[in-house]
Amino acid sequence: MTHPVLNAVAVCVLLTACQQPDGxxxxxxxxxxxxxxxxxxxxxxxxxxxxxxxxxxxxxxxxxxxxxxxxxxxxxxxxxxxxxxxxxxxxxxxxxxxxxxxxxxxxxPLPLYRYQGAEGWQTWESMSNMSWSPAEGFAGSTRLQATGCGEGATWRWRNGRLELATQWHMDCDAIGADGELPDPIQDFPTTPPTEQPAVIQPQV
Structure with a gap:
């Protein structure tokens, strides 16, 4: 059986090793x-x-x-x-x-959860209108030149990989008669939450 005094000494030794000379x-x-x-x-x-x-x-x-x-x-x-x-x-x-x-x-490659009607996870080799900022991370979007209707996403570098942070799209059929764009629809994060996959098949 371990002696209680020896236990106390061992604790003191460990604490001393974790201290600088000034305590x-x-x-x-x-x-x-x-x-x-x-x-x-x-x-x-x-x-x-x-x-x-x-x-x-x-x-x-x-x-x-x-x-x-x-x-x-x-x-x-x-x-x-x-x-x-x-x-x-x-x-x-x-x-x-x-x-x-x-x-x-x-x-x-850039992971996407849903893109141009395609369901599920995929990756894209590149994205248009890309930027980076400390607050948002990587961001990109595509827009129709004629109407300005578009979709886009943001990504963050975490745990040694690029992860999808947010994704949105507009319903281009809902553009107003005066050209007013509809509010963006959130595609990611989802409710209930969808986890980031370990492996994503590349876009064909």
Whole structure:
């Protein structure tokens, strides 16, 4: 049987090991430092090189200057680049590339719960009118040029993957006679809640 005095001594030893010399508790481990600016710039160069060489992201002659790229510190040592893949008359379609812990950038498709009448989970390679902000995360939308009716979504980087945060669409058949757009309809989050799937089949 363990002696109670020995138990008390062991506790004292453990507490002493967790104290600094001045008797104050040791600080918690520091969080991961922000990704260095030089590392973000190098990552952007890598991604632009990858996208430029991808035939699915070819831009019309003379429009390469529109291939903008934004670097993003996702926290925890992860970083992303939001880069224009293709461009049209009124919008630009962008991709997200993610580098985890300093590894090489990987194209990360965008998960969607319901899109253009298709039910269930799917992913898209890119989205138009993409942006990123600390408050909203990644955001994108598509709109009909003639009416402005559209649909869109936002995404967040969490637990080492890109997750769908919100998704909405408009009923384009409900546009008013004066062109007034209907209120957006929320597709995600759902009620009751729908969990993020571990694996999503890519859009065919």
């Amino acid at each position: 104050k508790a040791a600080p918690a481990a520091a969080t991961e430092a922000p990704v260095a600016a030089a590392q973000l710039e190098a990552l952007k160069t890598q991604v632009v090189t990858l996208v430029t060489a991808d035939e699915d992201c070819s831009l019309p002659e003379g429009m390469e200057s529109q291939r903008t790229a934004q670097t993003i510190d996702l926290g925890g040592g992860d970083a992303a680049v939001l880069v224009v893949c293709s461009t049209g008359m009124a919008d630009q379609w962008s991709r997200v590339y993610v580098s985890q812990g300093g590894a090489g950038p990987v194209h990360t």
